[in-house]
Amino acid sequence: SNLQVSINDINFNNPVLNAAGVRCQSTTELDAILASTAGGAVTKSATLQPRNGNETPRMQSLPFGSINSMGLPNYGFDYYLDYVINQQIAGNQNLILSIAGLSIAENLTMLRQIQASDYQGLVELNLSCPNVAGKSQVGYDFEAVADILAAAFTFFDGHLGLKLPPYFDLNQFDELSAILNQYPLTYVNSINSIGNGLAVDLDTETVVIKPKAGFGGIGGDYVKPTALANIRAFRLRLNPAIKIIGTGGISSGQDVFEHILCGADLVQIGTAFGPEGTPIFERVTDELETIMVAKGYRSLADFRGKLKII
Numbered sequence: 001s002n003l004q005v006s007i008n009d010i011n012f013n014n015p016v017l018n019a020a021g022v023r024c025q026s027t028t029e030l031d032a033i034l035a036s037t038a039g040g041a042v043t044k045s046a047t048l049q050p051r052n053g054n055e056t057p058r059m060q061s062l063p064f065g066s067i068n069s070m071g072l073p074n075y076g077f078d079y080y081l082d083y084v085i086n087q088q089i090a091g092n093q094n095l096i097l098s099i100a101g102l103s104i105a106e107n108l109t110m111l112r113q114i115q116a117s118d119y120q121g122l123v124e125l126n127l128s129c130p131n132v133a134g135k136s137q138v139g140y141d142f143e144a145v146a147d148i149l150a151a152a153f154t155f156f157d158g159h160l161g162l163k164l165p166p167y168f169d170l171n172q173f174d175e176l177s178a179i180l181n182q183y184p185l186t187y188v189n190s191i192n193s194i195g196n197g198l199a200v201d202l203d204t205e206t207v208v209i210k211p212k213a214g215f216g217g218i219g220g221d222y223v224k225p226t227a228l229a230n231i232r233a234f235r236l237r238l239n240p241a242i243k244i245i246g247t248g249g250i251s252s253g254q255d256v257f258e259h260i261l262c263g264a265d266l267v268q269i270g271t272a273f274g275p276e277g278t279p280i281f282e283r284v285t286d287e288l289e290t291i292m293v294a295k296g297y298r299s300l301a302d303f304r305g306k307l308k309i310i
């Protein structure tokens with residue numbers, strides 16, 4: 001079967017990438033993703049300056065997923081811009097440069113530097129980091145989202161995607177989609193972790209991560225129903241020109257199939273990529289192909305967005 005996808009003339013051999021944040025902070029980790037079956041690689045969300053991030057323990061695996069409050073540890077914007085440009089020079093177009101400035105001004109500064117560079121690939125503006133103490137997620141402030149997009153598109157003409165937090169109210173999908181449809185966005189990526197969850201250790205009767213008194217973003221199996229709902233809701237509301245990347249709760253070919261059935265063009269794996277490593281990409285794409293063959297689908301377009309109601 002044909003697993004190929006094109007996003008604005010950028011061709012992917014298969015739709016399965018890593019999600020920003022997991023095993024993608026160093027060039028070594030990013031090289032390993034590109035050397036694997038993954039359809040492409042996403043960089044750890046960058047801030048203008050390097051950051052150490054929050055105190056440890058800041059990520060724990062849970063029975064059905066993960067909880068994290070990493071606090072945006074990264075080697076700084078220049079490190080990642082250099083990497084994606086070097087990959088572009090080497091002929092690789094399947095990179096996504098993720099940025100997560102701590103202010104609208106910092107995001108615009110990074111976008112201006114990208115605009116001034118030779119980078120032609122996808123850019124993911126992360127508006128949904130839940131783990132910087134004192135900072136609420138821009139994605140939950142619709143006026144701030146509108147402000148940043150209005151400012152960005154006065155100068156930025158690259159391929160801009162937005163990484164959004166999960167929404168849980170249908171009126172939010174209506175209101176935010178009306179804003180997003182006003183801009184030439186390349187894609188929306190739903191979802192980021194479900195912010196400020198809590199996990200408890202029965203033996204010690206403590207929380208399991210140190211930052212923010214134990215509150216952190218939830219990922220993995222726990223979040224798939226929310227991810228599928230967000231992908232479906234945005235697909236039904238956004239201009240077809242705005243593609244969708246599905247993230248959240250993927251650890252099998254079936255999960256990928258479900259994300260694409262709900263409308264995803266690409267998908268990203270975060271939590272499950274952590275313990276399994278790069279072999280997950282071959283396993284999941286093989287499982288997807290098996291499902292497609294069993295159902296008689298020859299390409300992703302045969303079933304993308306074709307979820308039926310009953």
Ligand SMILES: O=C(O)c1[nH]c(=O)[nH]c(=O)c1I
Binds near residue numbers: 021045072100132
């Ligand atoms: O704590 C983090 O670094 C982090 N953790 C997440 O779960 N999502 C994010 O977007 C980020 I930037």
